[in-house]
Amino acid sequence: MNIGKVTDYFPTMDIIDSNIKDKLEKSYKNIVNKKVLQADVLASLEKIDLDDEDFYNLLSDTASNFLDKMGKIAQDKRVRYFGNNVFLFSPLYIANYCENSCRYCGFREKSNIKRAKLNRDEIEDEMKALADTGIEEVLILTGESERFSSIDYIANACKLASKYFKTVGIEIYPANIKDYEKLREAGADFVTVFQESYNKKSYNYYHPYGHKRSFVYRIDTQERALMAGFRGVGFGVLFGLNNPIEEAYKLGLHAKEVQRKYPHAEVSISLPRIRPTHGADKLDFCEIDDKKFFQIMLALRIFLPFASITLSTREDKDFRNLAIKYAATKISASVDTSIGHRSKRSKDEGDEQFEIADSRSCDDVIKDLKSFGMSPVFTDYINL
Numbered sequence: 001m002n003i004g005k006v007t008d009y010f011p012t013m014d015i016i017d018s019n020i021k022d023k024l025e026k027s028y029k030n031i032v033n034k035k036v037l038q039a040d041v042l043a044s045l046e047k048i049d050l051d052d053e054d055f056y057n058l059l060s061d062t063a064s065n066f067l068d069k070m071g072k073i074a075q076d077k078r079v080r081y082f083g084n085n086v087f088l089f090s091p092l093y094i095a096n097y098c099e100n101s102c103r104y105c106g107f108r109e110k111s112n113i114k115r116a117k118l119n120r121d122e123i124e125d126e127m128k129a130l131a132d133t134g135i136e137e138v139l140i141l142t143g144e145s146e147r148f149s150s151i152d153y154i155a156n157a158c159k160l161a162s163k164y165f166k167t168v169g170i171e172i173y174p175a176n177i178k179d180y181e182k183l184r185e186a187g188a189d190f191v192t193v194f195q196e197s198y199n200k201k202s203y204n205y206y207h208p209y210g211h212k213r214s215f216v217y218r219i220d221t222q223e224r225a226l227m228a229g230f231r232g233v234g235f236g237v238l239f240g241l242n243n244p245i246e247e248a249y250k251l252g253l254h255a256k257e258v259q260r261k262y263p264h265a266e267v268s269i270s271l272p273r274i275r276p277t278h279g280a281d282k283l284d285f286c287e288i289d290d291k292k293f294f295q296i297m298l299a300l301r302i303f304l305p306f307a308s309i310t311l312s313t314r315e316d317k318d319f320r321n322l323a324i325k326y327a328a329t330k331i332s333a334s335v336d337t338s339i340g341h342r343s344k345r346s347k348d349e350g351d352e353q354f355e356i357a358d359s360r361s362c363d364d365v366i367k368d369l370k371s372f373g374m375s376p377v378f379t380d381y382i383n384l
Contacts, residue, residue: 008215012176024254025124031345060245066222067295070298070302075327078329087137089137089167089332090135091171092126092130094118096117097211100194100213101208101210103205103208118339125342127304128164133334134363136171138168144172159187170192175224177224177228191232192264194236194270198237198251199243208334222235232265232268235258241285243287259306267306269308270308271297272312275314313332321369335359
C-alpha cells in the first residue's frame, strides 16, 4: 500500500456515520468571501447567543478594531461561567516513537532525535515526581505509533495514573471505538486530538505519510471517543500551518457541532502556535501575531462561553497571564515535553517534542495567578 497516497481511511480504521466535517466545509465555503463591515461586528457584539456568521464577523480583520469591546464581553462570559478559577494540569510524555512524518514536528519518524519509551516502573516514577508538585490532573502523551505505544501500553499507564491523579487525559494517536472503551475502562477521563489543520490541502501537505494522512478519520476522533463513553473531548489546531481565520472558524464550529450532537459532553479547546523544534523541515509558516491570536481567543470565548480554553507553555508567561484574565481557563504548569526527565531514574531519556516558552514550576504559576486575583484549581471532580 502506498501510504503517501491521499486516502479517506486505512483498512483498520472505524468508519462512523457523521456529517459534521461536511457541515464545516460547507459553512466556511458559504462565508469565506463575505466582506465584513464594522456594523456587522457591532451587531454581533450586541447578541447574547452568536450564530456561525457572528463568529466569523468576530474573527475577521475588521473586528480587530473592536478588541476592547470584545475583551469586556469575553471577560464577562469567562467570569460568569468559570469565575476567577484557573485549572492546572501537566503533560506527561511516556514515549516519543512516531510513524508519521509531520513536517513541523520534532517527533516525526524521520527526525534524528533520541527515542525512548518508558517501562511500567519508569512511568510510575515519573508520575510520582509529577504528583509531588501538587498537580492532580495529568495529560498522558505518546508519539503516534501504535507499534511502539500500543493501546494496552497506554491503558496500563492510565491505570497507574489513577493512583496519583484525580483526572487523567490522553493525547495519543486517533483510535477506534473499542480501543477508546478499553482506555476509558482503564481510568482515562477525556481525549484530546488536534486536527492540526482543517484545510485539506494544507493538511495533506504537512502530513505526507502515515496513518495521520487520513484527514477524515482524524476529524471524527472526538465522536468515536464519545461513542466509547468518554465524558469529555478536546479540540485544537496548530496555528501557523494555514490561514488562522479559516482554522479558528472551523475549530469553533467543530466543537459546537459535536457539543450539539452529544449534549452531555464536556468540550475543551486548545490553542497552540507553532514553536521551534529540532528535526522539523524548514518551512514558511503562516505566522500569527499576538494581537490576532488574542482576538481569536476572545472570539472563541464569546462564541462558546461554556467551553474550556487551554493555553500551553508554547506561549510565554506574560501572554498566558493576560489570556487567562479574558478567555483562557486552563493552563499547564511544571511542563517537560521530553521523555523520562522528571524523576531522573529512567534508563533512557528521550528528546523533547518542542521548545517551551514558559518554564515556571507549579508553585510559581500558583503564585503568579494569586497575585492578580485568580484562583488556581487542581481539580473540580469528586471520584467516587
